[in-house]
Amino acid sequence: MLRSIDHFIGGSSFASGERQAEVFDPNQGQAQAQVRLGTAADLQKAVDAAKAAQPAWAATNPQRRARVMFKFKELVEAHMDELAELLSSEHGKVLADSRGDVQRGLEVIEYACGIPQALKGEYTLGAGPGIDVYSARQPLGIGAGITPFNFPAMIPMWMFGMAIAAGNAFVLKPSERDPSVPIRLAELMTEAGLPDGILNVVHGDKEMVDAILDHPDIAAVSFVGSSDIAQYIYSRGTSNGKRVQAFGGAKNHGIVMPDADLDQVVNDLTGAAFGSAGERCMALPVVVPVGDKTADALREKLIPAIEALRVGVSTDPEAHYGPVVSAAHRQRIEHYIQMCIDEGGELVVDGRGFALQGHEEGFFIGPTFFDHVKPSFKSYQDEIFGPVLQMVRAADFDEAVRLPSEHDYGNGVAIFTRNGHAAREFTARVNVGMVGINVPIPVPVSYHSFGGWKRSGFGDIGQYGQEGLRFWTKTKVVTQRWPDGSTTGENAFVIPTMG
Missing domain, CATH: 3.40.605.10 (Aldehyde Dehydrogenase; Chain A, domain 1)
Structure with a gap:
């Protein structure tokens, strides 16, 4: 029972x-x-x-x-x-x-x-x-x-x-x-x-x-x-x-400038995109490298890092993340993976069909990575809420600012760069409620405040x-007054002023 x-x-x-x-x-x-x-x-x-x-x-x-x-x-x-x-x-x-x-x-x-x-x-x-x-x-x-x-x-x-x-x-x-x-x-x-x-x-x-x-x-x-x-x-x-x-919900973006430390970006991205099986409203499920050279270099480093992620039971101290919350949610995530394929995204790493030995009935799904995702894709527009990372390539800085700014969601965004001017300009212009500068999950500390914009x-x-x-x-x-008992002669029918 x-x-x-x-x-x-x-x-x-x-x-x-x-x-x-x-x-x-x-x-x-x-x-x-x-x-x-x-x-x-x-x-x-x-x-x-x-x-x-x-x-x-x-x-x-x-x-x-x-x-x-x-x-x-x-x-x-x-x-x-x-x-x-x-x-x-x-x-x-x-x-x-x-x-x-x-x-x-x-x-x-x-x-x-x-x-x-x-x-x-x-x-x-x-x-x-x-x-x-x-x-x-x-x-x-x-x-x-x-x-x-x-x-x-x-x-x-x-x-x-x-x-x-x-x-x-x-x-x-x-x-x-x-x-x-x-x-x-x-x-x-x-x-x-x-x-x-x-x-x-x-x-x-x-x-x-x-x-x-x-x-x-x-x-x-x-x-x-x-x-x-x-x-x-x-x-x-x-x-x-x-x-x-x-x-x-959210669809948080991670902007990667050409001068970013890509090794640090890969470390931050794998944690922010796949930690907790992506079931975070402050996860980072979209990476936006600026320029194809940056995108190609980042992709080359991301693939082995993603393939090395360990999916395990919650009590496994070596596991990077565990199962998703329900069978229905796993099915929903897999539906969005297929949707992105059908829309023309390049499936680089496929996490579907993952089974953990001894826990074959568990709600596990492996890490998934897409490249060449377009802003017109519904799989990009919607929140997937799972271990799925989508790469949307930006031609330049202005496009990188525009992508999160024009998205329906405006919860969090991050920019990875060594350039203080670029970070300052991005922070001022982006239409998102919480911004991280080389911080992948910009959840504010308790004495500030948490809150996204738009939807x-x-x-x-x-x-x-x-x-x-x-x-x-x-x-x-x-507003208080303690009269001393003397008559002021003020006209009580005139709105009081403090002059």
Whole structure:
């Protein structure tokens, strides 16, 4: 009998929901658990718990809230191996990558530990005669997060860390494909001293998502996933009066200038394109060498590096990447490989048909590399989200800037060069939200902010950092005067000025 993964509501496990979905071990290709798919009634239970607990949590001073975050950080670090193993068993990424998933989430928790400083408002003494003005950031009430399968630790911590530290209660709806780590994180938050009801985890599919978007007591929703769903969530959530940030897909480009260190580029590209089996919204699945001479030299170095990549089970310390998350996703990736062939791309390395001895039923796919891909190809225009690297040759620098700028997605981009002027010019001109200069995966550190442009991001406030604090709080501005009792003779019917 498969183990059951239940909701986490009001500080404890809650078993509800007649419908269930299978949770697979991608390494074996077999179901290992069943997760309950909740209903609007289950969400209501979570909201009731959040609504009951949030006022007291908001009234708790920020330094005490920070102590909970500090303790949570310590607990996650103490349970790092457990969390990584659990994550790899459901997602398929190798253990080192799973540890990185947890660590990048913890970096936002570290930022949230500084919430007393981050919440400080502004104060103007003597803005007018005897008048002072100050601002304060206050929590919204109840927030919700809808998170994807590819980062089941990092992205939930990006969301609930900032929201809870700011004084909100939170309802998390993780991916039903790998839901165990989010549950474990909620348990550790409770162990850290978080009051029951402040962090709740509900599982589900579209029915649960729609219930979150429609619930009148949920003030804000954060989402990461595909662009079509991001647009749907943004439209439905904002039409219901919610604050919404919805981050979608990507097709990130790596521009390779003729002066780049190609050995370093190959090392960076193989990791950024094939790490985590390409299942990252900040992966680098398109390489754009400038000039055929650069392209030919890069191709010559890339082929043996790609062919040398080791695909293995998640627990193999020598593996560069593991299986993809599901059989359906593997089939989707293989469909795009065939599509690119049919469109005229040159298949240089074919990863289809890969089977790992002893794990023949696992969801494995080998690394794939295409050359001579054109911007008109649908396989270039769409996000493949797998271990597939496409080379699009640019004639010159202007074309290299234009390719990512004109693409529907605008999440991340990287340029590899030794030329500071070229890097500066590219950064200024490219129409993409996050830029790396000799950095293949330009995910900003926790005290900056994460967010793409165009169809990679809906809403105008980014994740974590000061942007995240802005998203999960509202600003109240107070103008105060303490009269001394004398009569000023001012006309009370004239709009007040501070002159």
